[in-house]
Amino acid sequence: MRRAIRAEWAKTWSDPGTGWLLGTLIALTVAVSAVAIGTARCPAAGCGQDPARISLTGVYLGQAVAALVGVAAIGSEYGTGMIRVSLTAIPRRDRLLAAKAVVLAGPVLAASAAAAGASMLAGWLVLPGHGFTAAHGFDLASGATWRAAGGAALYLMLVAVLGLGVTSVVRDSAAAIGIVLGLLYLFPVVAGLVGNPAIQRRLQQVGPMSAGLDSMTTARLRALPLTPWQGLEVVAMWAAGALVLGGAMLRLRDT
Amino acid sequence: MTSVTSTVPVPSGGAQRTVVPWAKAGIIFKASLTPGSAYVAIMVTGSHGIRMQDDFTGDIAGPAMRAGWLRLVRAGATITGYGSPDGVRWTRVGTVTLPGLPPTVPGGLFATSPQYSQTSDGVASISGSPSQSTAVFGQVTLTWHGSTWTGTNVGGSSGGAAGPGTGYSRTGSGFAITGSGDIAPATSGASGIGVTIAQTLSGVFIALIILAVIGAMFITAEYRRGLIRVTLAACPRRGQVLAAKAAVIGLVAFAAGLAGASVAVPLGQRLLRSHGAYVWPVTALTELRVIVGTAAVIALCAVLAVAIGTVLRRGAAADAAVIALIVVPYVLTVPIPVLPLGVADWLMRVTPAAAFAVEQTVIQYPQVDDVYAPAYGYYPLAAWAGFAVLCAWVALALALGYVTLSRRDA
Numbered sequence: 001m002r003r004a005i006r007a008e009w010a011k012t013w014s015d016p017g018t019g020w021l022l023g024t025l026i027a028l029t030v031a032v033s034a035v036a037i038g039t040a041r042c043p044a045a046g047c048g049q050d051p052a053r054i055s056l057t058g059v060y061l062g063q064a065v066a067a068l069v070g071v072a073a074i075g076s077e078y079g080t081g082m083i084r085v086s087l088t089a090i091p092r093r094d095r096l097l098a099a100k101a102v103v104l105a106g107p108v109l110a111a112s113a114a115a116a117g118a119s120m121l122a123g124w125l126v127l128p129g130h131g132f133t134a135a136h137g138f139d140l141a142s143g144a145t146w147r148a149a150g151g152a153a154l155y156l157m158l159v160a161v162l163g164l165g166v167t168s169v170v171r172d173s174a175a176a177i178g179i180v181l182g183l184l185y186l187f188p189v190v191a192g193l194v195g196n197p198a199i200q201r202r203l204q205q206v207g208p209m210s211a212g213l214d215s216m217t218t219a220r221l222r223a224l225p226l227t228p229w230q231g232l233e234v235v236a237m238w239a240a241g242a243l244v245l246g247g248a249m250l251r252l253r254d255t
Numbered sequence: 256m257t258s259v260t261s262t263v264p265v266p267s268g269g270a271q272r273t274v275v276p277w278a279k280a281g282i283i284f285k286a287s288l289t290p291g292s293a294y295v296a297i298m299v300t301g302s303h304g305i306r307m308q309d310d311f312t313g314d315i316a317g318p319a320m321r322a323g324w325l326r327l328v329r330a331g332a333t334i335t336g337y338g339s340p341d342g343v344r345w346t347r348v349g350t351v352t353l354p355g356l357p358p359t360v361p362g363g364l365f366a367t368s369p370q371y372s373q374t375s376d377g378v379a380s381i382s383g384s385p386s387q388s389t390a391v392f393g394q395v396t397l398t399w400h401g402s403t404w405t406g407t408n409v410g411g412s413s414g415g416a417a418g419p420g421t422g423y424s425r426t427g428s429g430f431a432i433t434g435s436g437d438i439a440p441a442t443s444g445a446s447g448i449g450v451t452i453a454q455t456l457s458g459v460f461i462a463l464i465i466l467a468v469i470g471a472m473f474i475t476a477e478y479r480r481g482l483i484r485v486t487l488a489a490c491p492r493r494g495q496v497l498a499a500k501a502a503v504i505g506l507v508a509f510a511a512g513l514a515g516a517s518v519a520v521p522l523g524q525r526l527l528r529s530h531g532a533y534v535w536p537v538t539a540l541t542e543l544r545v546i547v548g549t550a551a552v553i554a555l556c557a558v559l560a561v562a563i564g565t566v567l568r569r570g571a572a573a574d575a576a577v578i579a580l581i582v583v584p585y586v587l588t589v590p591i592p593v594l595p596l597g598v599a600d601w602l603m604r605v606t607p608a609a610a611f612a613v614e615q616t617v618i619q620y621p622q623v624d625d626v627y628a629p630a631y632g633y634y635p636l637a638a639w640a641g642f643a644v645l646c647a648w649v650a651l652a653l654a655l656g657y658v659t660l661s662r663r664d665a
Contacts, residue, residue: 035595035598036594036595036598039595039596039597039598040595057593057594060583060587060593060594061579061583061587064575064578064579064583065575068571068572068575071571072571075570075571076571079479079569079570172472172570173569173570173571173574174468174471174472174475174570174571174573174574175468175472176571177468177571177574177575177578178464178465178467178468178574178578181464181578181582182461182464182465185460185582185586185590185591186461188590188591189457189458189460189586189590189591192457192590192591193454193457193590195530
């Protein structure tokens with residue numbers, strides 16, 4: 001397994017695209033967050049907003065890049081036929097996929113943690129001047145704030161793993177990126193259209209994006225469809241499910 | 256007119272005194288007491304000065320005063336409104352002709368207070384509530400023989416939003432009137448009512464993702480398998496290859512989009528209405544524009560994907576670019592409005608997603624406070640202008656695609 005990981009690591013980082021994508025992930029996430037932070041206002045009468053969620057607005061766009069990183073991790077091998085060489089070198093196919101998942105998750109987690117941390121820091125510096133005073137409980141030292149930032153980082157990592165799993169099922173980057181993004185955005189859109197509150201809540205619990213966003217919330221936690229950790233568990237289940245399905249398909253099919 | 260004061264409920268309970276900018280109080284002539292009948296009114300507003308308004312959409316600005324004297328004079332079908340700071344020096348605010356006004360019309364005093372809403376960050380966090388405004392009319396005079404004031408409450412008694420406090424009381428030589436609600440054109444949105452037919456097309460983003468994938472793969476799959484060399488050998492004029500691909504995918508996508516939209520819009524409206532939702536009515540021509548426009552947006556999105564795929568030559572990268580350019584801005588401002596209003600408006604001007612303005616069917620009124628956000632069907636650009644933005648993007652991408660395809664080795 002260690003040799004498989006080392007091989008995957010060499011492959012991942014010898015492609016200049018990886019570094020660019022991770023850089024884009026950080027840049028886009030922080031940029032969108034900064035715009036949201038810059039325009040957010042809390043009137044004197046009070047607002048029901050969550051400063052942590054505002055600071056992490058960039059995750060909405062960052063997740064698309066994270067998905068792309070995950071898709072590219074195996075999609076490029078299918079695109080070039082490299083996958084056949086890889087499977088000749090490491091004939092245990094689930095081990096290859098596991099190595100890919102490990103090599104993908106580490107750097108993505110580091111990049112997302114940097115993006116989430118920078119976004120939080122920007123919010124902490126700017127938001128108090130926009131009416132989000134200490135009364136809103138936005139404190140960089142508080143556990144909830146760090147839990148939200150950590151939730152964002154873990155969420156982006158899990159989205160990348162989801163992308164890896166889906167790509168190993170469909171074996172085509174273009175189709176995979178469409179499926180992953182459709183999956184992420186579909187549930188919130190459908191939930192917004194459904195009138196029945198019970199079904200709406202259920203959709204918000206099941207959908208990977210809304211569940212993941214629950215983990216980045218620090219205000220009015222009781223009104224959430226899921227607790228923050230349950231939210232991350234749901235996303236983890238989607239990622240794990242896609243990975244297991246991808247592993248099974250990889251084992252069963254010819255490349 | 257001595258003063259207009261308003262209260263709005265605060266989320267934590269109780270009420271807060273504030274200025275509701277479009278709270279209005281003044282004198283009104285109305286064809287009849289039936290809701291919707293023709294009217295003309297002169298009024299003092301919360302923070303928009305003296306205005307003269309008629310028939311819901313007419314609005315003339317007068318002197319900027321928060322209190323003062325108001326006068327409404329009728330001569331046949333012509334009504335003239337005046338405002339004055341002291342009751343001596345009068346300024347003519349405007350003259351309005353209402354041809355349908357019967358010879359005898361009820362006239363009276365009114366106070367209105369529209370739904371109060373505030374946006375603090377994205378449309379997702381709008382807080383709004385009914386407000387109440389009280390107007391004190393210090394001195395009321397009539398220059399019409401044989402008439403006296405009679406106390407009839409018009410409107411405001413339907414309960415619910417109106418609240419318990421609406422009505423009037425005599426104050427010496429004048430009246431104090433408390434009102435809630437508005438005499439104004441209805442709007443869609445946070446402070447308005449109902450949804451637009453664009454609501455029936457929320458699923459379009461899925462079509463866009465699918466077509467971004469198909470469009471990009473239409474050319475990147477050729478690069479991946481090396482088929483592009485055969486294609487270019489068979490058809491050496493490369494511009495023609497790109498044009499043919501764009502035409503084929505565009506027509507196919509247009510046909511598919513047209514089929515989808517022509518089912519979704521009528522069916523969606525029927526479903527929404529059957530669930531009791533108020534759907535803003537549109538003319539058949541507007542509905543046709545929304546359906547055909549949406550199909551055209553879907554078609555151009557597919558062409559954009561082909562063009563970007565030609566430039567990038569990699570399926571996933573082309574997909575991601577198209578989705579980031581058109582799907583993400585649309586999804587984050589319309590179906591899941593999480594972006595702040597300013598950002599949403601800006602995105603709907605510059606990104607290809609601006610083309611969704613073809614789904615715009617409602618009008619913004621400067622004299623009605625509302626959250627005019629794309630999520631409620633209000634786009635910053637007119638339908639044709641938004642569509643032109645997408646066309647410009649497609650033209651640019653096709654030009655880039657043509658240049659790269661012609662210059663590069665396949």
